[in-house]
Amino acid sequence: MPWRIILSYAVLTSSILSVLVGCLLWRKKQPSAYVNRLLSLLLLMYGYIGFIGSLLVNGGILQVPHLFRTAAPLHYMTGPMIYLYVRASLRAESRFDRRFLWLFAPALFNAIELIPFYCQSTAYKIAHLKSLPLTSNSLARFTEGLLPPMVNTVGYTLSGIIYALLAGQLLLSYRRSQTFSRFSNPTYANWITTFVLIHVAANVVWLLIMLFVWQTPWANQAINMVFVVTQLSVCLYIIQRPTLLYGAYWFSPADRLSPVASQTAGQPVLPAPARPGAEPIRSVRPAESASRDDWEEDVQDKLRVLEQYMTTNKPYLQPRLSLTDVSVAVNLPPYLLSSMLNRVLDVEFRDYVNEYRVRYVCQLIQSNQFSHLTLEGISALAGFSSKTTFYRAFQKHMGLTPAQYSLRHVQPLQGGASAPVA
Incomplete structure (x- = not known):
């Protein structure tokens, strides 16, 4: 069907774009490496989820049946990654706080309960995959694990919406405390706001799909389109603003750079040679107002x-x-x-x-x-x-x-x- 081919290409294109932008963010040498690598990991997760989704749409999953459901635990990880990225960005964090490891416990449990299915034979998985098109909501209805089918469906939905709303609440609290000031980098401030709004909207739409489109023939297509729109929105926003790839500094008067850690005491400061008619070097122009x-x-x-x-x-x-x-x-x-x-x-x-x-x-x-x-x-x-x-x-x-x-x-x-x- 034409719609299946179009959807497959859309999902695959958005996934490739997510992987490319994620790799750029990961490899780019910059001061805010930790923050950008959180975003990079999130985009790489989106890319892999979308890649598996494209294989399901075009039937390619039958050629690699062992990849089926390998992206399932990532649904429990995207929510915490959204929250941790916003938190690290607003607080200018430079390393991961181990106290937040428990946020990824649901993903670990999901992977463990899917181990019996992962260990099944190729013939079993192919037969199982061929039965999926009979179910309109096969992407979100998980019958392969040890838990009842609706447990992970509800879990994925609640995880996404809760962490997106927590990220939004964290952003609002920072705005109210005037951390966003007129001295803040506008590109970065707008990006964090847009990032939160995109994911709040995406997870609200996901919730509506679970409530009202769950039993319709369009459930799988709606789920895939949520991922396509989310990935394209995030990636295209970043691509159009190169400063986000090079790192954006929080331009707040309360934020001061700490002295360079590797300074060596006792080293002489290089004297400045005199230059006829030249102004002192590194003199800063006075403020205009x-x-x-x-x-x-x-x-x-x-x-x-x-x-x-x-x-x-x-x-x-x-x-x-x-x-x-x-x-x-x-x-x-x-x-x-x-x-x-x-x-x-x-x-x-x-x-x-x-x-x-x-x-x-x-x-x-x-x-x-x-x-x-x-x-x-x-x-x-x-x-x-x-x-x-x-x-x-x-x-x-x-x-x-x-x-x-x-x-x-x-x-x-x-x-x-x-x-x-x-």
Whole structure:
């Protein structure tokens, strides 16, 4: 039938999209890795549930009968994952709290009671699958486990609606406590709200299906369409807003970055070489109005943490230092770190890092400890991987060539020798 083919393709397409977005969220290097991996796991679960559903719709499950009902326990896991993701997002959690392991107990019990069916022969499962089309609500009516058929049906329904409503209640409580402020990242705030609304609506529709469509010939199709719409809504929303894939920072004045954990006490701060006519480096433009004082203070705090990390840990000594590496170290998403550098300091990330490298080169030249090296050799110690990049960056930030700077500031060695300049 045409509707069966269309539904099968719709379910499979939404499942593939969920898996792709889930893999991107899992693999992307970013500060909010734990939060995004919760969302990634949820999407991967949706993808697998949808994949098994597509096999049931197009009859492909007869070719792999042992996959039947393997996605069943995941129905008990999606609800807790929704709640844990919203909770972790709102509280900026960085690791899983073991106290919530009990939320997944129903999924474990469901898997255990299905073990006898999992162990059945291929012939038995094929015969069982061929009898399913006779039942209009075969997707949600579980006769394969040890429990009565309606137990898991009710359990799946209650699990989804309860956890979706708990996530909504948690979101409302945070809004009432003014955790969402005008300083919050609007993209992230809108996403959490949309995410909760999508799942509340999906689970309400699921509940209505169980109440009113349960005994009709369209029960299976309605259940599949709920998964299709839910997956497409979540995935397309994320794809249209790349900041969600790169991590979104909760822009609240009450949220302050903690000092970098790997700071080493006693390391000297690199002095800034004087530049004729140049403004002090990393000077922040003043606030345009009094209403932005809190925002400016928040940005200043983050810039101080960034500067402390750069001067103490000296990550710029790594030739392949990337924006993502620094963003993870200072607990800021790449897009926000780049925005602060561009809009507040009026500098690109590459120039920002190269300025530190130029300072370090100046310090090495003045120390006279590397007079046996050429200027290119000294630049390599500072993290420059290209001679051209080094010379351009040095002239841009110092206003003179490395050779000129060396001649002006090098300390003569015994016997009248000086540092090589070529």
